[in-house]
Amino acid sequence: MNDTSRTYDVVVIGAGPVGENVADRTRAAGLSTVIVESELLGGECSYWACEPSKALLRPVLARADARRVPGLRKAVEGPLDVPAVLAHRDDIVFHWHDEDQVAWLDSIDVALVRGHGRLDGPRQVVVTTPDGDTVRLSARHAVAVCTGTGAALPDIPGLAEARPWTSREITSAKAVPGRLVVVGGGVVAVEMATAWRALGSEVTMLVRGSGLLPGREPFAGELVAEGLREAGVDLRLGTAVASVARDGGPDGEVRVTLGDGDQLVADEILFAVGRAPRTEDIGLETVGLTPGDWLKVDPTFRVSAVEDGWLYAVGDVNHIVLMTHQGKYQARIAGAVIGARANGEPVDESRWGRHVATADSEAVPQVVFTDPEVATVGLTAQEAEREGRRVRVVDNDFRSVAGAVQYAEGFRGQARMVVDLDRGTVVGATFVGPGVAELLYSATVAVVSEVPVERLWHAVPAFPTVSEVWLRLLETYRG
Ligand SMILES: Cc1cc2nc3c(=O)[nH]c(=O)nc-3n(C[C@H](O)[C@H](O)[C@H](O)COP(=O)(O)OP(=O)(O)OC[C@H]3O[C@@H](n4cnc5c(N)ncnc54)[C@H](O)[C@@H]3O)c2cc1C
């Protein structure tokens, strides 16, 4: 067993999309930087989350769109080519290898230590390498924890022994389960039910709440529920799981007992009920924090409870927004602020300033890749009202949009714009319908730039595009 010690300006623990971006930015600020990774560079997103799930969904949504185009429908009537879809997913995740990411890290001159990193007191990180060696890393300026999350599993009798699937197994599955039970009504649940139903599974969704996609405009969950049911998903709302058992050997069936005593049998059961921080075993106790907790940070991503401001937590692990693009946004800002502090430069903490992630609270965009797609940014009507804002909620059906009618026969969808009447700006938008994902950036720019609604009249959408929904929303607002 070998022990070595090295000193860098910055130590980053976790090379997911967020850790990689923190390292990129601290290196760009002239700071020597090392990153520690226990599995694959690229993290959950690249291998078991965003990338594989979207590779599975792309053919599903493209086929659904094509089936809405007269003249094309017949050409796409058949089933998906499952081996080709799975092979494409495998290509997208680089067959679970990370050589390309290593080459990129080399190209930006960031050092890599493979192994499990743990804090060991202020500014110290100890890495246990796969060979059992120990590498001690000291940070002159900052340690950034970017260890992300894993799937959360509820405490349900029999669950652990039943070997449930989580986001990892569902995104990397090598074959289509004949009967799949999906527990949960959030983003992972609706996306994976959409994908695997289209790939051939009989899907039953067990949703504890009264609707899908809680926290968004209610019509989003309703339209997605309609789409899933039309696709043949057995969607059961208000349904709790009481216990789970797997009969027989490893290939045995899963028996699910519901809250009302009913039972159902499946080949696999996916639990998609949220995330837990990967902080159980990262030495938090050595710096006065509690293992297993989310890491609470100040507006510049410093862990608030730790003295001297050397510990940062960025991305999923700080529980602010659990999405790759927003985590990378945080990473760019955290990297810049670590650089500014180390180089003795001023820190700009003003609203929309260089060193504060203002969009985390004002304008988080998200696309849910279901049929129909759901694209949201900013506040929902309910959130705006809860904040005490005086708002006007403007709704429009896409059927009045010529571009939508061209895009898909019988285009079904809805748009909502939330206008802050005191500021005269759009503070939230939701689009639901086929292909609406690409509308979202326009709404994000409108919210972030605080464009007066009066000026939006001069942003003319081309005819005939789906973007003309903006014009319909403005016309409805004007009355
Ligand atoms: C099924 C699914 C689909 C998703 N789809 C999308 C999507 O379409 N769009 C989107 O924006 N978001 C999506 N997300 C969310 C997205 O995956 C996360 O927000 C993102 O991965 C967070 O990045 P991160 O770098 O903070 O953490 P992670 O990606 O979890 O990376 C953390 C890294 O740290 C490493 N690590 C952990 N502990 C240690 C340690 N002690 N020592 C060394 N290394 C360690 C891990 O191995 C990992 O590589 C999805 C999530 C799921 C589950």
Ligand SMILES: NC(=O)c1ccc[n+]([C@@H]2O[C@H](COP(=O)([O-])OP(=O)(O)OC[C@H]3O[C@@H](n4cnc5c(N)ncnc54)[C@H](O)[C@@H]3O)[C@@H](O)[C@H]2O)c1
């Ligand atoms: N397209 C995307 O942007 C995308 C895709 C997938 C995941 N993600 C991110 O990943 C994160 C995790 O997604 P997720 O779907 O696991 O979590 P989620 O928080 O979106 O949804 C979890 C759902 O499970 C339900 N639930 C919680 N505990 C339960 C229990 N014991 N029994 C039954 N239901 C229970 C909740 O009510 C909720 O509806 C999200 O924050 C999401 O933003 C993003």
